[in-house]
Amino acid sequence: MTWDTIAKTDAERAYAVLGDPGAGRAGFDWDQAADMLDGLPGGGLNIAYEALDRHVAHGDGDRLALRWFGKDDELRDFTYADLTRATARFANVLMASGLAPGDRLYSLMGRKPELYIAALGTLKAGLVFSPLFSAFGPEPIRTRMEIGEANAVVTTESIYRRKIAKWRAEIPSLKVVFLVDVDEAPEGCVALGPALAAASEDFEVAQTQPEDMALIHFTSGTTGRPKGAVHVHKAVYAHVATGRFALNLRPGAIYWCTADPGWVTGTSYGIISPLVNGATLLVDEAEFDLDRWYGMLQREKVEIWYTAPTAIRMMMRAGAEAAAPYDFSNLQFLASVGEPLNPEGVVWGKEVFGHPFHDNWWQTETGGIMIANLAAEDIRPGSMGKPLPGIEAGVVDTESDPLRECAPGEIGELALRPGWPSMMRTYLHEQVRYDKTFRDGWYLSGDLAMKDEDGYFWFVGRADDLIKSSGHLIGPFEVESALIEHEAVAEAGVIGLPDETAGEVVKAYVSLNPGYEPSEELERDIRGHARKKLGPAVAPREVVFRKTLPKTRSGKIMRRLLKARELGLPEGDISTLETDES
Amino acid sequence: MTEDDIKAAFLEELISVAPDLDAEDIGGNDHLQDDLELDSMDILNLVTALHERLGVNIPEEDYHGIETLNKAVAYLAGRLG
Numbered sequence: 001m002t003w004d005t006i007a008k009t010d011a012e013r014a015y016a017v018l019g020d021p022g023a024g025r026a027g028f029d030w031d032q033a034a035d036m037l038d039g040l041p042g043g044g045l046n047i048a049y050e051a052l053d054r055h056v057a058h059g060d061g062d063r064l065a066l067r068w069f070g071k072d073d074e075l076r077d078f079t080y081a082d083l084t085r086a087t088a089r090f091a092n093v094l095m096a097s098g099l100a101p102g103d104r105l106y107s108l109m110g111r112k113p114e115l116y117i118a119a120l121g122t123l124k125a126g127l128v129f130s131p132l133f134s135a136f137g138p139e140p141i142r143t144r145m146e147i148g149e150a151n152a153v154v155t156t157e158s159i160y161r162r163k164i165a166k167w168r169a170e171i172p173s174l175k176v177v178f179l180v181d182v183d184e185a186p187e188g189c190v191a192l193g194p195a196l197a198a199a200s201e202d203f204e205v206a207q208t209q210p211e212d213m214a215l216i217h218f219t220s221g222t223t224g225r226p227k228g229a230v231h232v233h234k235a236v237y238a239h240v241a242t243g244r245f246a247l248n249l250r251p252g253a254i255y256w257c258t259a260d261p262g263w264v265t266g267t268s269y270g271i272i273s274p275l276v277n278g279a280t281l282l283v284d285e286a287e288f289d290l291d292r293w294y295g296m297l298q299r300e301k302v303e304i305w306y307t308a309p310t311a312i313r314m315m316m317r318a319g320a321e322a323a324a325p326y327d328f329s330n331l332q333f334l335a336s337v338g339e340p341l342n343p344e345g346v347v348w349g350k351e352v353f354g355h356p357f358h359d360n361w362w363q364t365e366t367g368g369i370m371i372a373n374l375a376a377e378d379i380r381p382g383s384m385g386k387p388l389p390g391i392e393a394g395v396v397d398t399e400s401d402p403l404r405e406c407a408p409g410e411i412g413e414l415a416l417r418p419g420w421p422s423m424m425r426t427y428l429h430e431q432v433r434y435d436k437t438f439r440d441g442w443y444l445s446g447d448l449a450m451k452d453e454d455g456y457f458w459f460v461g462r463a464d465d466l467i468k469s470s471g472h473l474i475g476p477f478e479v480e481s482a483l484i485e486h487e488a489v490a491e492a493g494v495i496g497l498p499d500e501t502a503g504e505v506v507k508a509y510v511s512l513n514p515g516y517e518p519s520e521e522l523e524r525d526i527r528g529h530a531r532k533k534l535g536p537a538v539a540p541r542e543v544v545f546r547k548t549l550p551k552t553r554s555g556k557i558m559r560r561l562l563k564a565r566e567l568g569l570p571e572g573d574i575s576t577l578e579t580d581e582s
Numbered sequence: 583m584t585e586d587d588i589k590a591a592f593l594e595e596l597i598s599v600a601p602d603l604d605a606e607d608i609g610g611n612d613h614l615q616d617d618l619e620l621d622s623m624d625i626l627n628l629v630t631a632l633h634e635r636l637g638v639n640i641p642e643e644d645y646h647g648i649e650t651l652n653k654a655v656a657y658l659a660g661r662l663g
Contacts, residue, residue, distance in 0.1 A: 071616065135619060135621065287615050287621075287622060288622050289645065289646065290642050290643055290645070291643055310622070314622065314626075314642065317642055318641065318642035318643060322642065322643055469623075470621075470622070470623060501623070501626060502623050505623070524597070524598065524601035525601065527601045527602075528600075528601030528602040528603075529602075531600065531601065531602035532602045535619070536600070536619060536620060536621045536623075536624055537621055541623065541627065
């Protein structure tokens with residue numbers, strides 16, 4: 001069925017920071033974002049200064065910056081002045097530990113206040129911050145620390161013991177391990193709490209320059225190792241402007257981003273953008289829980305809410321009745337990202353919360369929101385919206401040489417004109433892979449899309465084999481590599497299957513080594529092995545056995561064919577098929 | 583069903599969803615997500631498996647009723663009783 005356009009009310013339009021999107025797009029260039037920022041007093045640009053110190057300098061130090069809820073309902077408030085001091089302490093601890101500007105600090109922990117302090121304290125000290133998802137298994141953690149040559153990590157005692165300690169000595173770059181939850185650290189580690197308490201709360205923000213490296217976000221590739229996308233301090237131009245245009249962030253707005261900082265959304269919009277814009281950021285340490293979330297929206301009078309399709313679909317499963325007892329009248333703007341939000345979800349927002357969800361599109365490489373449904377624009381449910389001011393997007397035919405822009409309604413690869421401030425500057429140690437993402441003056445996103453007659457963009461699918469599960473981008477190669485480390489597994493092919501809650505779930509096809517027979521017990525053993533290595537978010541939910549997997553002449557497993565057969569779709573071009581599935 | 587039967591059934595389905603766990607290592611008060619590191623998809627899969635096995639449909643708002651082994655046994659016993 002087709003869905004009716006959702007027309008915005010006058011009140012919804014009036015709430016928009018970008019009241020006239022058409023004029024905003026026509027009249028914007030990125031130099032204007034500089035006017036939304038201060039710059040360092042002595043010259044230069046630093047994300048942490050823009051997020052914290054400058055608000056204190058403007059006399060807004062008493063405004064609430066971060067309200068944190070622990071799993072056990074503990075509540076901690078931090079004003080802008082509190083966070084400015086706490087991050088200064090953290091920066092002093094880094095310097096005292098022998099770290100220097102340019103060094104890379106990784107975080108690997110749940111959503112505790114120390115995570116937020118570490119992120120901004122790292123940037124303040126001129127070090128590079130790289131967040132990892134704390135539910136990763138040891139293997140993805142180690143790979144990412146190797147690629148990024150981690151110099152320090154901030155984590156918990158339990159995560160360190162279970163996932164890092166064993167191989168720590170094999171990462172020669174890793175100098176310091178900070179543990180946030182102990183008073184006395186084991187040998188070779190630093191207890192962060194006592195170190196912070198002893199540190200000075202004065203610190204002169206590092207004189208970073210706009211093009212200095214600030215963040216490394218890892219993202220999965222179809223083949224090979226994960227890619228470390230590098231972002232620079234100038235990305236804050238995009239953090240500040242897109243937060244206003246796409247999310248309506250403003251000083252004092254009560255804002256809840258449910259994303260974990262282990263993923264790019266949770267850093268760009270779960271730390272930096274709201275603080276740069278002077279908003280009040282809410283953080284819940286706990287995972288999704290229906291009543292907890294509804295309770296949070298009501299009690300905290302949340303105004304702007306940025307969440308993800310998987311969570312929205314879980315709320316929908318529980319039905320509108322579960323939401324009925326709650327008062328959501330403070331909500332003004334709802335947004336969603338991670339994977340396309342189905343039209344039902346967009347409309348459901350309007351029915352239950354009084355406003356539709358505004359889907360938007362961007363990726364690790366873009367560093368910030370690129371295409372979005374806006375408060376002052378009508379929504380076509382299922383569409384990702386239109387490009388933000390400063391962003392030129394297109395749909396291109398990559399088969400033609402040079403690239404050709406597709407006609408309205410024609411499917412092609414979603415592409416962007418390079419040059420926006422939060423564009424990745426390289427993939428670490430992989431310049432060739434980086435260069436390959438640009439062609440004929442376009443950045444190629446790897447997503448397939450189409451643009452309609454009126455300029456709305458619609459997501460169609462991935463151009464490659466990457467899997468989108470619960471908003472996480474999963475590289476099949478990384479999963480396959482872990483599977484074949486199991487003694488029974490000879491070969492593995494991994495695909496994503498459509499799932500009504502998670503978007504896609506990971507499914508693996510394996511062939512066995514001689515001497516092993518398929519059994520339920522072996523299936524579990526292989527899945528258990530993968531979960532230990534990769535963590536639950538990345539490991540396959542289902543493993544099936546095959547005698548052989550479909551392969552090309554060069555021996556590459558044809559994931560596309562596995563998927564087409566699983567879904568009963570046309571098999572397409574199979575001229576390169578050498579060995580078929582059996 | 584006795585509580586022991588329920589406990590055995592719950593553990594079996596839990597291990598089936600998360601085979602990285604060992605039944606003997608699971609404490610009665612271990613939190614499925616915080617301590618045993620299940621994610622929300624695991625919880626959904628567990629709920630589906632319990633529904634199929636025991637015929638108990640666990641609504642979203644009752645998920646905290648199965649967040650530990652001990653709580654789950656009590657909750658399921660109540661629903662089955």
